[in-house]
Amino acid sequence: MSYLEIKGLYKRFDKEAVALEDFSLQIDKGERLGVVGESGSGKSTLLKVIAGLEIQDSGEVYLAGDKVLNPAKKLVPGYDEIQLVRQDYGLYPNSTVEENIRRPLLQYNKGYAHERVEFLLETFGMKHLRNRYPRELSGGQQQKVAIARALSLEPEVLLLDEPFSSLDPMQKRELMEELALTFREIRVTVLLVTHDLQDALWLTDKLCVMNKGRALRIGSPMEIYESPENAYVAGLFSHLNPIPGTFSDFIRPTAVRLDKKDGKFSGRVALRKFFPQYNLLAIKFNDMDLIWQVEDYTRNYALNEQVFLDWKKSHIIQLHN
Numbered sequence: 001m002s003y004l005e006i007k008g009l010y011k012r013f014d015k016e017a018v019a020l021e022d023f024s025l026q027i028d029k030g031e032r033l034g035v036v037g038e039s040g041s042g043k044s045t046l047l048k049v050i051a052g053l054e055i056q057d058s059g060e061v062y063l064a065g066d067k068v069l070n071p072a073k074k075l076v077p078g079y080d081e082i083q084l085v086r087q088d089y090g091l092y093p094n095s096t097v098e099e100n101i102r103r104p105l106l107q108y109n110k111g112y113a114h115e116r117v118e119f120l121l122e123t124f125g126m127k128h129l130r131n132r133y134p135r136e137l138s139g140g141q142q143q144k145v146a147i148a149r150a151l152s153l154e155p156e157v158l159l160l161d162e163p164f165s166s167l168d169p170m171q172k173r174e175l176m177e178e179l180a181l182t183f184r185e186i187r188v189t190v191l192l193v194t195h196d197l198q199d200a201l202w203l204t205d206k207l208c209v210m211n212k213g214r215a216l217r218i219g220s221p222m223e224i225y226e227s228p229e230n231a232y233v234a235g236l237f238s239h240l241n242p243i244p245g246t247f248s249d250f251i252r253p254t255a256v257r258l259d260k261k262d263g264k265f266s267g268r269v270a271l272r273k274f275f276p277q278y279n280l281l282a283i284k285f286n287d288m289d290l291i292w293q294v295e296d297y298t299r300n301y302a303l304n305e306q307v308f309l310d311w312k313k314s315h316i317i318q319l320h321n
């Protein structure tokens, strides 16, 4: 039996807004799973239902075999065992970092609370920040406090709702590196929802692609990358070039080989953009077709230079919708 079991959830807000449609998912203890999907696909609603904060129309959620009850069935909505962290952090502005993390532990034995707070400050590398107020912290630091606070009650499941969307790219990368290591250490079950695949690749080991309230695909990132079932799933990972003259064949920019002398198609470099470690090129041929290609940045192709393109048959991705 899986640890967190989500069975056939339906949630419809009105005729237009179907948030969850027969959504099912199973997560093992200690597993970290990322739910990725575009805005409006039902991700936040899913987390609220799992946390017992939103009422589903039908379907059930079980944690270790026990049914998670919705807010209409509980005196105080929510569960200590399931903690939800949202993107707005929700820290107490007039409490220090240490006080924020201790807050959920107030009714516990002082010795235990002290030990738990010290463990979390240490684990998240925040001992030096313990006396600071939220306004004196960076966005990344505030998010770490919010996650540490959610872990104070030693929950079984940590739910993260787009937790990094308000961080700048530098803050985000630093936080990802730290959290990826921390989550390995504390072995909590994590369910992260995000529209950014990178977040899920950093922090989880398994993906669920969500689309229009449904779980479209569940598997490891590599499995899904190598055999996406449709253009939506494939497109989450990278741009796909439609192969000219076909209806259902695509090639990823990284699989297009470029040569100065020889190849299947000839074209001209229409755009060249430098990115760290690679150049992104757009090659125009037949006057109308455009193929994006990714090349080692040390290889030098000039704008308007004539080039030849080729790809291995085995790299062609066939998609049917």
Ligand SMILES: Nc1ncnc2c1ncn2[C@@H]1O[C@H](COP(=O)(O)OP(=O)(O)OP(=O)(O)O)[C@@H](O)[C@H]1O
Binding pocket: 013, 014, 016, 017, 018, 019, 037, 038, 039, 040, 041, 042, 043, 044, 045, 046, 195
């Ligand atoms: N309280 C609500 N009342 C009415 N409609 C809602 C409510 N909450 C969500 N919805 C609708 O349900 C659908 C799914 O919303 P949800 O917030 O779960 O998606 P999401 O994938 O988390 O989107 P985002 O990434 O933008 O937060 C959307 O069509 C949304 O407009």
